[in-house]
Each structure stands twice: as C-alpha cells, then as structure tokens.
Amino acid sequence: MSEIQIKAGSVTNAQRIESLLKRNGYRATIRRSSRIAKGEGCGYSVILKGESGKVLELINNSRIKYKEFKVL
C-alpha cells in the first residue's frame, strides 16, 4: 500500500477521480495541490492509499484527464 497523489487540472476532474475511486472501494480525499508544477498554476489533487499499479490502471481506463500520478 502506497500513498498516492493524483494531480488534476480542475476541481471537477479531481471530483470525477475521487468519485471513481470511491466507487471502487478506495478512501480518497481531495486537497488543494501543495506544490504547483512550473507554469501550471492552481489545481487540486486526489490523495489515497492503494496499490499504485492497480490505481493507475483504473484511472487510465476511465479516460479521466489528470496531470500527474505520483507515489508519495
């Protein structure tokens, strides 16, 4: 189990990711992204604990756009 951060461009995309994760049994929360990537500006991240490979596969299959997938 790893702590995972999925950075989303907008709060709506973060909410879509959170909703997807919760439907699949993950406990996910949305936070304001603490570190802003160069040139990007504001954004939101979804934080959860899980197996990174499975979570990444789930997100990619959903086709919901995200900016960064990071194991903390």
Add this chain to the structure above:
Amino acid sequence: MIYLDNSATTFPKPKEVYSSLVTNVRRYSANPGRGGYEMSMDTADKIYSVRENLTDFFNAPSPDCVSFTLNCTYAVNTVLKGILKRGDHVLCSDIEHNCVIRPLEKMRLNADITYDIFKTDIYNENATISDLVGKIKPETKLIICNNSSNVFGFVNPIEKIGKLCKENGIIFVVDAAQSAGVLKIDMRQMHINFLCLPSHKSLYGIMGAGVLISDGLFTLNTIVEGGTGSDSLNYSQPSYLPDMLESGTLAVPAIESIGDGLNFIRKTGLDTIFNHERELILYLYKELSEIDALKLYADYDKLSVFSPILSFNINGMSSEEAAAKLAQKGICVRAGYHCSALAHTKMNTLKDGTVRISPSFFTTKKEINYTISTIKKSLSAF
C-alpha cells in the same frame, strides 16, 4: 394571487427548494474550485453533486460535460457562437424563441453563416421531418430547435430530428427551456449533442443560472474567458470541460437550487408532473373553446404531446389589455409576443400577440376554474 406564468419562471418553488436555499447560503457559500479549506471544498462537492444529478437525469455522458452558464439564452449563444464557422449552414424550427433566432440572425448579418427555417406541423411529426429533410444542404452543420414552443406549447419531434442529425453527421442542439422537468429528455437516446436549460423554469430552481450539457465530442471556441481556478499561470483558457465554459464565479445558490428542484421532480415523478399539467391544459382548452369570443390556436385534444402552455386572444381586445384585466382580478398571465417572433409569424398572431396561460405542478384545478369563470364573467365588461 393565481400565478399562471410558469413558462416565464415557475412559482411557487417546491418547499424543499426554499428551505435548502437558506441552508445552502449559510453552509456552502465559499467559492467552489478556488480554495482548499473546508467550506470551499464542501461547496465544490455540492456543485459536483448537481452536475452528477443533471448527468443522470438527462442521460449525459459524464459530470464534466455539464457546464453552468448565466441562463439558457447564454447556453444557446455559447454553443452557436462557439461551434459555427464562416460558411456553415444552420436549420432551426419555425417556433423558436429569440434566444435562437437572434444569434443566428446576428451571425448571418456578419456574413458568417446562413440559416433556413423548417416548418413544423403540430399534428404530423412526419410532415415536420419531411420539410426538414428537404432543407438540409451539404454545408448544413447544425440543427437547433426547442423541445417545445414557449408560446403555444407545441412540441418538436426531437427524437426523430436527433436520429436524422446522427445519420447525416449534423450537430443537434436542443433548447429545452420549456420542457426540462416536464417531458422526458434522454440525450443519448435522442442523439442530442448540446442541451440548453434554465435553472428557474420547470426544473424548479431559482433564477440565476443556466446549464449547457455537452456530449463531450465537440470543442467550442469560448466567447468568454477568465478565471477558472485551474491552470492559473496559463494565459490561455483551459481547453477541458467544464472549466473552459465556466469563467468567473458560479451562481452557486441558483445551481444548488437546480439540484433541489431535480430531487423534487424525481420524488414526484416526471409522469405525474406531466399528467397533472396536461390535464389542466386539456380542461382549460375544453372550457375556453366553448366561448365564442375567444380565439384559440390549436386543438390541444388532438396533440399527442405538448408542454403546459396555452395561448388565446379575446376578440376585439389586445392581448395586453386582456392580461391587464385578468391581473386586476389577481390572475397572473403573460401577454404580447413572449420573445418569439417566429412562433407568432407562424400562427398569424403578429398583430396583437397572445395571452399565455402556463400552469405548473402546483397549479390547482380550482385556480383554473377561477380563471375560466373570471374570463367568462368579464367578457361583457371587456
């Protein structure tokens, strides 16, 4: 007061809408999608829940395809001006609201587009489709029509038009200002690419917001750009929905009220709402059609479906005078042209407009009876 101007805006609202409004303004009043603190996140969750609710209710692809606008007119303009390019041809029906014909006319005068108007046959859907098919050109990019007329309640066969659009690779836009919350609308089944809605009519929200639901297949050129709370260091507008179309602070209380209105509609049942309003209109039609001094504009008992709107005129009197007389008796109806030059042209009511009666789910038969008897009693005085 008897309020029969629900096609302009519904009144009263369901009690849940009123009570939630106060709670929402107290608890969810931070700016959504901007802050990371609890109330901002809670407000964002509330807004997202309305996106989900609308997605489910209209069978849209996903919540990000739901963009909130200032009103339904703004939603229509956002699509038309965002997708049409020089040389495109557009078709619209002959019962459109000015929110459709005015942007089209503006673009035509700018020599950007051309458009034609297809003729609706209120008693024969196939005749409507036949006229529409005859007007499609190779350069026809988009067909836009209302689901129902805001003056007469006549319904366009949007499922058949959607199928036609799908078969011909034409974008289909529906203005559902008078039908959302009364008639069943299924974006996928009806092949609707863009659906435009107001908050304050039969969705039973308050005034202040509109909704543009996209199928997610088309990128629009934006007509307004600004702060979205996302990609803030980028000088360019985000290219993803809904941020692309939601610059500036959202009308949070109005959007939240859409959710409460939708919950009321779900709890009550769309069929129950439609049947109640349909019965009122048919009863009104039957009673008014027996008055010689009144002119009605359709045989409502021969229409397979209609929105709860009935227009009439009193012989020898302008619609404004008639509405003013009814207002003196506490009956609120709308007179004039109802922002629809096309519908009045079609029905030959350009001289005086019409008096329009539009009940809601909260209108009672007793109120309709009072209205009928007031019209009858007042005819001599008229």
